[in-house]
Amino acid sequence: MVSSPHAYLGLLGLLAVERWVELVLSKRNAARAFARGGVETGQAHYRVMVVFHSLFLVACAVEACGLERPFPGAPGYAALGVAVGAQALRYWAIASLGERWNTRIIVVPGLAPVTRGPYRFLRHPNYVAVVLELAAVPLVHGAWVTALVFSLGNALLLRVRIRAEEEALGALYAETFAERPRFIPEVPRG
Structure with a gap:
C-alpha cells in the first residue's frame, strides 16, 4: 500500500497526473467561457x-x-482515507459545475449560479477538498511540516481567492448563497 516510500511517491505521481488532467480540462473550459463572453479576474493571485x-x-x-x-x-491510513474523500468531493464539485468549472476565475455574465451537487450545501466545496487534501496527503507518510506549512499558506491564498471569486460572481451569487456556509455544512436540527 502507501506504507513504503516508493508507494507514497507513486501516490504523489498519480496526484501530479490528476493535476495535469485538471489543467487540460480547465484550459478547455476557459476557452469555452471566453467564447461566451467570459470575463477573467484574479490573474495576479492565480500565478x-x-x-x-x-x-x-x-x-x-x-x-x-x-x-x-x-x-x-x-x-x-486515516490520512489516506481523508485524501481519497477529498478527491471524491473535488470531482463531485467539478461534475456539478460542468463546463463552468475552472482553476481560474472566469465569469460568463448572465449565468445563474450553480446550486446542484455539493453546492446545495456549501458555497465552496472544491476549496474544502483542497483544504482536506493539503492537510491529509502529507500526513499519509508523516510529512507533518509540509501539512502545516501548506495548510497555513493555503489559508492565506484562499482568503484572497474567495474574496476575488465572490466579488466577480456578483450580487446574484451573493443572494443565492447568502444562507449557505462557505466551508462546513450545517447539520439539520430536529
Whole structure:
C-alpha cells in the first residue's frame, strides 16, 4: 500500500497526473467561457496559486522521502482515507459545475449560479477538498511540516481567492448563497 516510500511517491505521481488532467480540462473550459463572453479576474493571485500547488507535491516528496519520515501506521491510513474523500468531493464539485468549472476565475455574465451537487450545501466545496487534501496527503507518510506549512499558506491564498471569486460572481451569487456556509455544512436540527 502507501506504507513504503516508493508507494507514497507513486501516490504523489498519480496526484501530479490528476493535476495535469485538471489543467487540460480547465484550459478547455476557459476557452469555452471566453467564447461566451467570459470575463477573467484574479490573474495576479492565480500565478502564486499555481506555483504554491506545484511546490506542494515536491515538498511532500522531499519531507517524506528525503527526511526519511516513517510511515505512521493507522494515522497514515486515516490520512489516506481523508485524501481519497477529498478527491471524491473535488470531482463531485467539478461534475456539478460542468463546463463552468475552472482553476481560474472566469465569469460568463448572465449565468445563474450553480446550486446542484455539493453546492446545495456549501458555497465552496472544491476549496474544502483542497483544504482536506493539503492537510491529509502529507500526513499519509508523516510529512507533518509540509501539512502545516501548506495548510497555513493555503489559508492565506484562499482568503484572497474567495474574496476575488465572490466579488466577480456578483450580487446574484451573493443572494443565492447568502444562507449557505462557505466551508462546513450545517447539520439539520430536529
